[in-house]
Amino acid sequence: MHVALLYPPATDPTAPYLALPTLTAFLRTNGVRVTQIDANLEAFDALLSPAPLLAARDRIEAHLASLDARPSLDHEAQLAYTALWRARGDAQAAPLGVERAKATLRDEDAFYDPDAYADAVATIEAALRVISASYFPLRVDFTAYRTPFALTTPAEIARDAAPERDPFDDYIRDDLAPRLRAAKVALVGLSVAFPGQLAPAYSFAHKLKELVPGVHLTVGGPAITQMLIRLKGRALARALGPFDSAVVFEGEHALLALVRALETGTSLRELTNVVVRDPLLGARYLAAHGMEDLKVLPAPDFDGLPLDRYLSPSLILPYDPTRGCYWGKCTFCHYGLAEVGTASYRERAVPDMVEHLEALQNKHGTHRFYFSQDSVAPKTLVKLAEGLLGAGLDLRWATDLKPEKYLTQERADLLKRAGAVACALGVETASPRVLALIDKGAPVETVRDVIVRLGEAGVAAEAMCFTDFPTETADEAVETLRFLGDLQEDVALFIVGEFDLTHGALVAQEPGKFGLADVWQLEGDELGLGLFYEEAEPAKSDEDRARVDAALGRLSSHWLLRHYPWAGAISTAHTVLYYERYGQDAFRALASTRGPRVLGSRSRTAPARFDIAEAARAEAREKDIWHTLVFEQRRVSRAAHAELAGQATALLPAARPRTYRFAAGKELAPEKVVGRRPHTSPNASKAPAARKGKGPAPVPARVSERRARRV
Numbered sequence: 001m002h003v004a005l006l007y008p009p010a011t012d013p014t015a016p017y018l019a020l021p022t023l024t025a026f027l028r029t030n031g032v033r034v035t036q037i038d039a040n041l042e043a044f045d046a047l048l049s050p051a052p053l054l055a056a057r058d059r060i061e062a063h064l065a066s067l068d069a070r071p072s073l074d075h076e077a078q079l080a081y082t083a084l085w086r087a088r089g090d091a092q093a094a095p096l097g098v099e100r101a102k103a104t105l106r107d108e109d110a111f112y113d114p115d116a117y118a119d120a121v122a123t124i125e126a127a128l129r130v131i132s133a134s135y136f137p138l139r140v141d142f143t144a145y146r147t148p149f150a151l152t153t154p155a156e157i158a159r160d161a162a163p164e165r166d167p168f169d170d171y172i173r174d175d176l177a178p179r180l181r182a183a184k185v186a187l188v189g190l191s192v193a194f195p196g197q198l199a200p201a202y203s204f205a206h207k208l209k210e211l212v213p214g215v216h217l218t219v220g221g222p223a224i225t226q227m228l229i230r231l232k233g234r235a236l237a238r239a240l241g242p243f244d245s246a247v248v249f250e251g252e253h254a255l256l257a258l259v260r261a262l263e264t265g266t267s268l269r270e271l272t273n274v275v276v277r278d279p280l281l282g283a284r285y286l287a288a289h290g291m292e293d294l295k296v297l298p299a300p301d302f303d304g305l306p307l308d309r310y311l312s313p314s315l316i317l318p319y320d321p322t323r324g325c326y327w328g329k330c331t332f333c334h335y336g337l338a339e340v341g342t343a344s345y346r347e348r349a350v351p352d353m354v355e356h357l358e359a360l361q362n363k364h365g366t367h368r369f370y371f372s373q374d375s376v377a378p379k380t381l382v383k384l385a386e387g388l389l390g391a392g393l394d395l396r397w398a399t400d401l402k403p404e405k406y407l408t409q410e411r412a413d414l415l416k417r418a419g420a421v422a423c424a425l426g427v428e429t430a431s432p433r434v435l436a437l438i439d440k441g442a443p444v445e446t447v448r449d450v451i452v453r454l455g456e457a458g459v460a461a462e463a464m465c466f467t468d469f470p471t472e473t474a475d476e477a478v479e480t481l482r483f484l485g486d487l488q489e490d491v492a493l494f495i496v497g498e499f500d501l502t503h504g505a506l507v508a509q510e511p512g513k514f515g516l517a518d519v520w521q522l523e524g525d526e527l528g529l530g531l532f533y534e535e536a537e538p539a540k541s542d543e544d545r546a547r548v549d550a551a552l553g554r555l556s557s558h559w560l561l562r563h564y565p566w567a568g569a570i571s572t573a574h575t576v577l578y579y580e581r582y583g584q585d586a587f588r589a590l591a592s593t594r595g596p597r598v599l600g601s602r603s604r605t606a607p608a609r610f611d612i613a614e615a616a617r618a619e620a621r622e623k624d625i626w627h628t629l630v631f632e633q634r635r636v637s638r639a640a641h642a643e644l645a646g647q648a649t650a651l652l653p654a655a656r657p658r659t660y661r662f663a664a665g666k667e668l669a670p671e672k673v674v675g676r677r678p679h680t681s682p683n684a685s686k687a688p689a690a691r692k693g694k695g696p697a698p699v700p701a702r703v704s705e706r707r708a709r710r711v
Helices: 019-029 039-047 048-068 074-105 114-136 154-160 169-182 197-213 222-228 233-240 252-264 348-366 378-391 409-417 432-438 444-457 474-486 542-556 573-582 586-592 616-633 638-645
Strands: 001-007 032-038 187-191 216-219 245-247 274-278 281-285 317-319 368-376 396-401 419-428 460-467 491-497 514-519 532-535 604-608 656-662 668-673
Touching: 001 019, 019 032, 019 187, 019 216, 019 252, 019 274, 039 169, 048 074, 048 114, 048 216, 074 114, 074 368, 074 604, 074 656, 114 252, 154 197, 154 514, 169 197, 187 252, 187 586, 197 216, 216 222, 216 252, 222 233, 233 281, 245 252, 252 274, 317 348, 348 474, 368 573, 378 396, 378 444, 396 573, 409 444, 419 432, 419 444, 419 573, 444 460, 444 474, 444 491, 460 474, 491 586, 532 616, 573 586, 616 638
Parallel strands: 001 032, 001 187, 187 216, 216 245, 317 368, 368 396, 396 419, 419 460, 460 491
Antiparallel strands: 245 274, 274 281, 514 532, 604 656, 656 668
């Protein structure tokens, strides 16, 4: 049997991810013919090109012309009008600059020119905004793929797979599907590691089912596993949608068993950890131990991936020395392939790690690696460092690490000598009370010591933090920011996200212990991707939140910070390359560099038939609508949304058009205002008087009150 493993959009295209190479290695070791396809890289590389961006520009202009031809704009049309106008400057520039931007990111010299790099990133991001606007209301980037009702029902999933709503449709129909047919692939497996890949994975499956007749479609990975294991029977069958089966938890042996069953024509019903349809129940799986023995697994196999096409000048390969989390107690955490919390901790033998890394270095000609796992034990990392030095390997590597007092200055120095470039540390919070609620296990003083020791050793210490854990006060949030500020000369980069409640976290399992009065899902969210909560006593007022945000803004000004996956974000290939070239202080030194420019940008003007500022008021109204749906009605559907949106007064054309100046990456600016004030649209619903709670989205495009952010 010929098996194809696909890694779908939307995620990081700067380096290969570990999912496909680990599965490929195991299947090939067992004699299975495997083709692995990084469809994320391929699809984005194709989409971020002049011809598709010119087509996107034309879609934007055509959509605007159709809206301008209307006698008035309702709520939805006002949202579209605003988004399309904002993208016009980007749409003019991106087709001209995108090839140069990609070339910069792949060029050994231009990549390390901070100004050229900044311009390239700005151009790629402008291109992504163009794609999003041309498929409005889609938002797509390298972390998210969102439409307002995506993933709530199978019908919405199928709707978003339609060619006119899917920017990846041409890639699938004209490139991917013909290759799979020509190769006579019998099984296609999609690996869905991140939430941003869920909607595209379903869209891919809908099309491949049509375009590759007879193929068996399966799906696996952390994001799909965490969704499917909460569903049963008919709901589970509906969630399978276009897929014939799904592999839950870790996939090596379960996927191999599925291949063997398909090869021999035997029933799939007795396979463990494989979701199959059932004529009586709808769908089911036989649960079994879902954690592989890492000591007997082969090294990742990258053969067949386009290693020279990633958007980086140098190849950084991921490697998994361990799986699971050796601590496994953090109450906020639901991460990886486990029902609750994190998977049990397992390690490869250190001699095997060294042998694997040396073989990968020799085969692929790279000395750069990211040790990709949930959390490696510091003792094991030290042993690996000793093994690398003993073998004489000259590597450069980074990893994620839990700060422990075990990491003395001597051991930090050892990591540096063995090639450590950066360690991303799970700091979480600097409030002792909140830290105890999280059950992180290391006091603030230990965390501070580890950051300083790594810095003294020359290893970039990255701090991963978040605010808004239940009952956290504004003073406690500011305490975390003050902690980072006090260590400004030692912290290489930081992230401050915001707590999101997930089903498998202990907080969701026992909400009363953490000050939560209520936890709920939304009626109509069939896949249950959204989880919301209300604190028994709200810990922060709106003024408190504004104070925390202001403090965060002041703190951030001392670093050059970017969104994932760019240089200046935690745990990215580009960031590691910049550390290697410029040292651990790279992003403090670059904090004062000039602002980025979108390549190909120039200023233009055009008249707007409707007042854009008035149309933009629909965005605040949209937030209010979603607040009502999520926190008051606790339901989600197109009908419920339309009922609230229909209360908005239509926007009439301006008495005399305004002329606006627009350019890529710039705010729209009216050239002049003439004539009388245009008709306006009042909000359809009142703004909430108080913040009731927060949580992850029921759908990718939710408007919950605050979102996790990278800063």
